[in-house]
Amino acid sequence: xxxxxxxxxxxxxxxxxxxxxxxxxxxxxxxxxxxxxxxxxxxxxxxxxxxxxxxxxxxxxxxxxxxxxxxxxxxxxxxxxxxxxxxxxxxxxxxxxxxxxxxxxxxxxxxxxxxxxxxxxxxxxxxxxxxxxxxxxxxxxxxxxxxxxxxxxxxxxxxxxxxxxxxxxxxxxxxxxxxxxxxxxxxxxxxxxxxxxxxxxxxxxxxxxxxxxxxxxxxxxxxxxxxxxxxxxxxxxxxxxxxxxxxxxxxxxxxxxxxxxxxxxxxxxxxxxxxxxxxxxxxxxxxxxxxxxxxxxxxxxxxxxxxxxxxxxxxxxxxxxxxxxxxxxxxx
Amino acid sequence: xxxxxxxxxxxxxxxxxxxxxxxxxxxxxxxxxxxxxxxxxxxxxxxxxxxxxxxxxxxxxxxxxxxxxxxxxxxxxxxxxxxxxxxxxxxxxxxxxxxxxxxxxxxxxxxxxxxxxxxxxxxxxxxxxxxxxxxxxxxxxxxxxxxxxxxxxxxxxxxxxxxxxxxxxxxxxxxxxxxxxxxxxxxxxxxxxxxxxxxxxxxxxxxxxxxxxxxxxxxxxxxxxxxxxxxxxxxxxxxxxxxxxxxxxxxxxxxxxxxxxxxxxxxxxxxxxxxxxxxxxxxxxxxxxxx
Numbered sequence: 001x002x003x004x005x006x007x008x009x010x011x012x013x014x015x016x017x018x019x020x021x022x023x024x025x026x027x028x029x030x031x032x033x034x035x036x037x038x039x040x041x042x043x044x045x046x047x048x049x050x051x052x053x054x055x056x057x058x059x060x061x062x063x064x065x066x067x068x069x070x071x072x073x074x075x076x077x078x079x080x081x082x083x084x085x086x087x088x089x090x091x092x093x094x095x096x097x098x099x100x101x102x103x104x105x106x107x108x109x110x111x112x113x114x115x116x117x118x119x120x121x122x123x124x125x126x127x128x129x130x131x132x133x134x135x136x137x138x139x140x141x142x143x144x145x146x147x148x149x150x151x152x153x154x155x156x157x158x159x160x161x162x163x164x165x166x167x168x169x170x171x172x173x174x175x176x177x178x179x180x181x182x183x184x185x186x187x188x189x190x191x192x193x194x195x196x197x198x199x200x201x202x203x204x205x206x207x208x209x210x211x212x213x214x215x216x217x218x219x220x221x222x223x224x225x226x227x228x229x230x231x232x233x234x235x236x237x238x239x240x241x242x243x244x245x246x247x248x249x250x251x252x253x254x255x256x257x258x259x260x261x262x263x264x265x266x267x268x269x270x271x272x273x274x275x276x277x278x279x280x281x282x283x284x285x286x287x288x289x290x291x292x293x294x295x296x297x298x299x300x301x302x303x304x305x306x307x308x309x310x311x312x313x314x315x316x317x318x319x320x321x322x323x324x325x326x327x328x329x330x331x332x
Numbered sequence: 333x334x335x336x337x338x339x340x341x342x343x344x345x346x347x348x349x350x351x352x353x354x355x356x357x358x359x360x361x362x363x364x365x366x367x368x369x370x371x372x373x374x375x376x377x378x379x380x381x382x383x384x385x386x387x388x389x390x391x392x393x394x395x396x397x398x399x400x401x402x403x404x405x406x407x408x409x410x411x412x413x414x415x416x417x418x419x420x421x422x423x424x425x426x427x428x429x430x431x432x433x434x435x436x437x438x439x440x441x442x443x444x445x446x447x448x449x450x451x452x453x454x455x456x457x458x459x460x461x462x463x464x465x466x467x468x469x470x471x472x473x474x475x476x477x478x479x480x481x482x483x484x485x486x487x488x489x490x491x492x493x494x495x496x497x498x499x500x501x502x503x504x505x506x507x508x509x510x511x512x513x514x515x516x517x518x519x520x521x522x523x524x525x526x527x528x529x530x531x532x533x534x535x536x537x538x539x540x541x542x543x544x545x546x547x548x549x550x551x552x553x554x555x556x557x558x559x560x561x562x563x564x565x566x567x568x569x570x571x572x573x574x575x576x577x578x579x580x581x582x583x584x585x586x587x588x589x590x591x592x593x594x595x596x597x598x599x600x601x602x603x604x605x606x607x608x609x610x611x612x613x614x615x616x617x618x619x620x621x622x623x
Contacts, residue, residue, distance in 0.1 A: 058425070104604070108611050111367060111424060115562050116607050119600040122555075130593040240555075244369070244432050251429045280444045287437030291415060294430045298422035 017169075024161060032157035033229070038269045039164035040225045043171050045249040045261035047218025052247070053256035054179060055211030056191030057105050061117040063242030064124035065094045065216040069223025070233050071128060074141040083147035083228060090224035091217045098216025102209035121243045128235035140234030144227050154228075164225055171218060178214070179258065187211055191256075219246075252290055254302030263301050337467050339584045345473040347580020348480030352535040353557035354564065354572035355487065356528035362504040362567055363524040366416055367428040370435035371532065372554020377438055378403040378536035379453055379545040380446050392454055400533040408529030412522060435550070442547040450549075455541035476538045483534055484573055487527070491569060500524060556583070559603050565613025574615055 024035055048062040069090035076086040104116040128135050135141065146154045147163070154160040178184050186207045189197035198204045227233050245268055253264025271289065275282035297304045353375055360366040368374070382399035390398060415434065419427040457475025461468040491497035502510040503520035511517050543549055556579055564575025579599050586598035606614065 104608055108607055111566075112562075112607050112611050114367075114428075115558075116604055119559075119603045122600050123597055126594060126597050248429050248432060251426060255425075281440075284437055284440040284444065287433045287440065290433035291430050291437070294426050294433070295415070295418045298419055298426035 020165060021162075025158065027158075029157050032161045034269060034273055036157070036161045036164040036229050037226075038265055039161075039168040040222050040229060041246070041249065041269055042261050042265040043168055043225070044219045044222035045246050045253070045265050046171060046175050047215040047222070048246050049215075049250050049253075049255060049257075049261045050175065050178070050187070050218070051211050051215030052250055053254075053260065054184060054191060055187040055208070055215075057102075057208060057211055058110060058114040059101075059117045059212065059215065060114050060240070060243045060247060061101060061121040061124070062215070062219045062246040063238055063240065063244075064121045065098060065219030066223040066226060066242060066246075067124060067128055067235070067238030068094050068097060069220030070227040070238065071135055071141075071223070072220070073224035073227040074144045074233050075134065077145050077147075077228065078141060078143060083224070087221060087224040090220040094220025094223075095213045095217040098219075099209050099213040101216065102212030105208050105212060106205060118240065118243070121240050125235055125239045128238060135235070138234060140232060141227075142232040144231045144233070146228045146231070160229065164229065167221065167225055171221060175218075176258065183207070183210070248290065252293060252300050254300030254306070257300070257302040257306070260300060260302050267301075335588070337465075338469075339588055340581060341467075341469050341473050343581035343584035344577060345476045345580070346539075346584065347560075347577035348477050348484075349535050349539045349576075350553075350556050350560045350580050351573045351576025352480055352483060352531045352538075353553065354560040354576045355484065355569055356531040357557055357561045358566060358569060358572045359524045359528055361561075363500070363521045364412075364416055364420055365424050365427075366420075367424060367431070368528075369428060369431040369554070370438060370550075371557055372550030372552070373435045373438040374403075374407050374529070374532040374550070375536045375539065375553050375557075376545075376547065376550035377407065377442065378533040379540035380442050382537070383451060383453065383545060384446070396456075396537060399537075400530060403533035403536075404526050404529040406529075407532060408526040409522070411529075412525040416525075435554075439547050439550065446547070448547065450544040450546040453540040453545045456537060472542065476542075479534070479538060483531065487531075488569065496523075556580075556599070559599050563599075563603055563606050563613060565615045568613065568615050571613050571615035575613070578614075 024032055027035065044062055044066050047065070048059060051057050051059050051062075069087075072090040072093055073083065073086040076089060077083055101117065101120055105113050108116065129138060131137070132139075146160055148154070149159075149163065152159060154163055179187070186197070186202050189200065189202055190204055190207055190211070194204055197207075223238075226237075249264030249268045250261060251264070252267055253260035253262065267290070272282050272286050275285050278285060293301070297307075299306070353371060356374075357368060357371050360368050378399050381402045382395045385395035385398040386392065411434075415430055416427065419430055455472060455475075456479075457471050460471050462471060462474070463469075464474075489497075491501060499510070499515045500520045500523060502513070502515050503517040504524075507517050510520075539553065540549075557576070560575035560579045561572045562575070563578060564573065565571025579602075582599055582602065583595065587595040590598055
């Protein structure tokens with residue numbers, strides 16, 4: 001790439017961040033709710049992108065971890081604990097459960113793994129619904145308080161949106177660091193060729209479990225933010241379709257691309273809202289859009305960009321080659 | 333234990349329907365590596381097509397024929413040509429996601445163009461009970477069982493006894509070699525899609541009188557068929573049949589003896605156990621590892 005590309009990227013990134021901070025100031029309550037939801041779902045999808053996109057382990061249970069985090073936060077904050085403590089517990093709990101769910105991945109792969117995680121997802125939903133002494137059953141938990149930060153109440157939509165955005169920023173930085181660390185490289189080695197990774201001395205067992213545990217922990221973070229966002233939770237949002245939706249976000253955005261979950265969550269959360277003027281047709285149009293996109297580019301939105309850039313690079317390289325060749329020929 | 337007998341019959345009847353759907357599911361997987369997450373919606377839709385045909389004045393028998401034909405065109409031909417063909421070479425996952433989107437699309441289309449409410453659906457078997465071994469058994473259960481058994485029997489005969497069936501199996505097991513020895517692989521794949529569409533339309537005809545026609549009824553059914561296919565063996569038609577019957581019976585027994593709250597958990601736990609201890613399914617062949 002040429003020299004000005006990097007500053008350009010940084011400038012673009014800063015502009016997007018500034019836009020996310022400034023523009024919503026004029027949004028109404030509902031707009032802020034949708035945007036907060038986007039931030040929360042992006043966090044969950046980033047977790048799944050780690051498990052699936054980077055480490056290559058299919059999971060249909062991310063929605064269950066969002067549920068675990070949401071219930072942990074709801075139960076704790078309604079009993080007077082502060083939200084940060086609830087988030088810590090949500091992380092620890094989803095990490096531990098995710099670690100255990102990783103064990104089947106040591107034995108079975110691909111679609112079989114998808115089925116095991118799918119079954120887990122349904123089991124988690126049944127526990128949310130039936131253990132009413134803990135989760136309130138079908139009536140759910142209402143009156144989930146929003147936190148006070150530095151003396152500022154976040155009951156209004158805008159401050160809470162900034163909390164979601166801030167959490168997204170922290171998670172993004174952590175994931176950015178993680179995929180550039182030796183861990184991230186080990187995850188990718190696991191995805192590309194597990195046998196080779198093992199023969200290179202990577203402890204595939206440990207990294208497979210870690211890929212599940214860390215990805216699930218991010219699902220837990222998303223859930224712990226979701227509960228105070230909606231201030232009321234019941235089992236329905238955490239059924240299998242949330243897991244499927246999150247998987248769709250990751251694939252549509254581009255699995256294994258850092259920015260994939262951001263775009264995927266945008267499509268899944270915002271596109272239906274934009275299509276709402278079509279009334280009853282909006283989910284239908286959304287489904288058609290997703291299918292059309294996947295037919296066009298099975299590697300997702302960022303796959304299109306990636307192919308485009310690869311083509312440009314090859315073109316540039318072959319132009320350079322042609323120049324070098326002609327120089328060689330004239331020199332002879 | 334007259335209760336147990338009733339539960340078994342009811343379980344076998346639902347199980348037989350699951351089996352039909354699961355068989356179609358495994359056929360698609362075998363010939364084109366399609367994990368069809370919309371299979372449940374595929375069962376839901378034909379009933380509405382038949383209802384629509386009756387709405388414009390067709391008699392019930394004509395509506396059934398029209399419904400099955402339309403299903404084969406929409407859920408067989410169009411599904412394959414518009415969605416599966418362009419995506420097949422890109423691997424299992426994107427196609428699976430696309431079928432999830434298709435499931436949403438079908439559900440919403442039915443909700444929008446037909447109704448969000450459950451509609452009654454006429455039964456092809458007369459209602460009433462007959463006495464079997466001193467037990468009253470509903471004609472509905474027996475009718476469902478008979479039709480499902482006939483369909484499965486017809487399909488296995490087609491697959492195992494005819495040249496066409498052998499060609500289909502060859503196309504599924506090793507497309508390259510099948511092509512070399514002159515099997516029209518593409519046509520065989522299309523045929524499995526048409527058979528799947530026929531099976532789901534049949535299942536729709538059998539199950540809708542029991543559970544009513546509703547846009548969301550595919551979710552539960554699709555999942556049950558999905559589990560049945562995996563439990564029985566993802567790569568075996570007879571595995572899917574056994575899996576379907578087993579899940580149907582298990583589901584009914586769990587509702588009676590475990591708890592209605594956790595009845596859905598029993599097939600799930602069973603599924604996890606099967607995958608962990610016998611991933612190829614109860615009757616399946618072990619798949620070779622690709623890596």
